[in-house]
Amino acid sequence: MQYAILCYHSEDVVGAWSAEEDAAVMARLMVVQDRLAKEGKLGPVVRLLPTTAATTLRKDTDPPLVIDGPFAETREQLLGFYIINAESLDEVLDIARELGSANPGGSYEIRPTALFFPGPPA
């Protein structure tokens, strides 16, 4: 079975970490991640940029509506995610619209990534 571990924390708190504190947390995480990678248990690891960099595509309307900011509804649940390589927000929005036309309803929250480790080769 593959699992996704979704990381939640207060942006204000994490954002207030000094560079040293941030680096210390990352270093501690790397110890765990290195071991998991050696055991063949680790897939991609992603750190996202703050929610102020987020854009949301509401696909319960036709055409879908682009909204600045993160996904804010609490009645809907996170059901999955994609990692997309795109040149710009416009390009990733086009891709999201295409995915949305195949699967209307709900929303896509688009977040640029801050860090991406692909994980060890399978």
Add this chain to the structure above:
Amino acid sequence: MPDAGWIAATLSGARPQAVAALLRYFRDLDAAEEAVQDACLRALKHWPENGPPRDPVAWLVMVGRNAGIDGVRRRQKLTELPDEAVLSDLDDAEADAAERLDGAHYRDDVLRLMFICCHPDLPATQQIALALRIVSGLSVKQIARVFLVGESAMEQRITRAKARVAAAGVPFETPGAVERSQRLAAVAAMLYLVFTEGYTAATGDGETRGALCEEAIRLARLLLRLFPAEPELMGLLALMLLQHARAATRTDAEGAVVLLEDQDRTRWNRRMIAEGLALIDKAMRHRARGAYQIQSAIAALHARAERAEDTDWPQIARLYLALERLNPSPVITLNRAVAVSKAEGPEAALALVETLGERLGGYFYFHGVRGGLLMQIGRGREAREAFDRAIALASTAGEAAHIRMHLDRLEKEAADVGSGIPHASSEGARSGA
């Protein structure tokens, strides 16, 4: 159990919202500040025991309101409110308060609190000091350290600024669309003042100044979260991030200015740059031109260039022209001249610079740029005169040292006839550099 770092970060993160909400409630800045202060003290006592509340802002507002009411009307029996000691367990009460906070008033509360600091009669330094005191909650001692003045002098300044603001009487009605956008523009300018104070200040140590930049970024982020569809706020935050990304490389070990073209680009903060670029991408979709967006686009072109010689100077010159048209100012023209010198050569730039002499005669950067251009063209004597005037106008030792470096180079040129044309190195004026 929440640790001390978590509590401190949460309290400072929640403070602007809590003061803002209580300001609407009490309609009195001192009462709002005292109530939040009181609530923070109780948080320090209760959070470690009872665990963190689900919504810290709502907790502070509720407890602060209780404390305020207690202070004002201790004898009067008004609405019974729950004791703060049990609040952390009262999910329902918290959810209720959080819902009221999320209402339409909330973002205007925060905007109002920041707008209070932007009173046009207050000089820039007082706007900054007031914002750091009432929005960020820095102590008078901390603010005094930023401006390198005594604590009592700073206390007096802040008290005077507050009295001025109170006399001005900011209305508490929900602002209309036009007024809201005027407030946003004023607040954006004030936040950028806080940032540039940290970015360029001649005073204070590097750590204090860096903290000021980070505080401006934090407040801009808060404002953008509340007004997520404002492209100029995206531009402002992007501009700050892209400039702050270079903080570690802007001065050398001795505190001397390191020019953009000489900075070690591998030490620029890539995450801040990525965030800045993502924000510009978002802003562009709105097709609503604005000064912060253009300035951030200029900063982005610098950030995107892996080496100084990869910089897209023709595009930067075009962006400065767009900025000049939007917001005519000789300082922007001076910046455009620097870009033109890189894109088209020193002669074209000098022609532009010579038109500014009357208006920028007392400006350090004007003489620095002019001297640099004259030096490139080989008019050494005039260059030396311009550099001398720049040194006379320098406000920091770093600025003066940088110009002196040019002068030394000129001396060496004079002594060492036969060497090639000196390496072009013009000092960029502030914005975007």
